[in-house]
Amino acid sequence: MSTPFLLTAQNLHKAYNGKPALKGVNLTLRAGEMLALLGPNGAGKSTLLQLLTGLFSPDQGTIVVMGHDLQRHPSRALASLGVVFQQTALDIDLTVMANLLFHTDLHGLPRIMARQRIADGLAAMGLGDQARAVVRSLSGGNRRKVELVRALLHEPALLLMDEATVGLDPASRQHLLDQVRSLCHARGMAVLWATHLIEEAKVADRLLLLHQGTVRFDGSIDTFMSASSGNDFQAEVLQQLEKPGP
Numbered sequence: 671m672s673t674p675f676l677l678t679a680q681n682l683h684k685a686y687n688g689k690p691a692l693k694g695v696n697l698t699l700r701a702g703e704m705l706a707l708l709g710p711n712g713a714g715k716s717t718l719l720q721l722l723t724g725l726f727s728p729d730q731g732t733i734v735v736m737g738h739d740l741q742r743h744p745s746r747a748l749a750s751l752g753v754v755f756q757q758t759a760l761d762i763d764l765t766v767m768a769n770l771l772f773h774t775d776l777h778g779l780p781r782i783m784a785r786q787r788i789a790d791g792l793a794a795m796g797l798g799d800q801a802r803a804v805v806r807s808l809s810g811g812n813r814r815k816v817e818l819v820r821a822l823l824h825e826p827a828l829l830l831m832d833e834a835t836v837g838l839d840p841a842s843r844q845h846l847l848d849q850v851r852s853l854c855h856a857r858g859m860a861v862l863w864a865t866h867l868i869e870e871a872k873v874a875d876r877l878l879l880l881h882q883g884t885v886r887f888d889g890s891i892d893t894f895m896s897a898s899s900g901n902d903f904q905a906e907v908l909q910q911l912e913k914p915g916p
């Protein structure tokens with residue numbers, strides 16, 4: 671029996687000043703699945719994530735998270751989401767601990783439980799000694815890691831990440847990817863990983879290739895590769911993106 675969908679988006683349309691950014695995008699996500707949302711600059715990835723996180727409403731289409739319609743029941747739908755945005759969600763003049771407690775307070779977590787989860791989350795990211803550091807004093811890479819810790823504190827069923835590895839060195843990027851993958855598979859968390867980096871998308875279970883606001887491919891990486899004519903992953907992605915749109 672297949673796992674039920676945690677997230678379903680149907681026929682999403684969004685335009686800015688009459689110029690379409692998303693043109694009928696469909697998307698599903700199951701528990702334990704890591705989906706790479708891959709597309710070049712301007713493909714519509716951030717727009718899609720902004721709709722999925724309720725920041726903006728679609729012009730057309732529906733989004734259901736854990737059985738809750740995002741437009742009709744936003745707080746219920748959003749309670750199951752963890753999000754790492756491209757732009758920082760941290761107050762850089764506060765300490766790491768103050769930032770993280772702010773988030774756990776928002777989610778109504780008791781302080782004892784919150785402090786334990788914060789300690790565990792920071793330790794898992796190799797930042798166990800940084801709780802009292804002011805965010806401004808952290809490197810860009812460590813700030814990204816704190817963003818991930820923050821997004822996971824309320825133990826979301828779905829994690830949405832928008833260009834999460836921007837500013838990270840190769841080792842830290844790999845570490846972040848490994849962490850997210852293991853959370854995904856061990857905890858059954860569903861992950862939507864938006865990136866423009868082809869080599870990052872390759873480690874996901876499934877690929878959603880977005881270009882000029884339309885989905886060019888949605889399926890497993892294995893299916894994507896078996897449909898290719900002997901190309902490597904990168905060459906196949908580039909070839910798909912060069913094809914004229916629908």
Ligand SMILES: Nc1ncnc2c1ncn2[C@@H]1O[C@H](COP(=O)(O)OP(=O)(O)OP(=O)(O)O)[C@@H](O)[C@H]1O
Binds near residue numbers: 687691709711712718
């Ligand atoms: N606030 C906005 N106002 C007007 N146009 C916008 C706005 N946000 C995005 N767009 C346009 O919508 C299209 C999709 O942009 P979006 O940022 O969603 O793509 P992206 O795939 O996330 O790109 P990137 O990788 O560069 O962040 C682009 O043509 C962009 O110029």
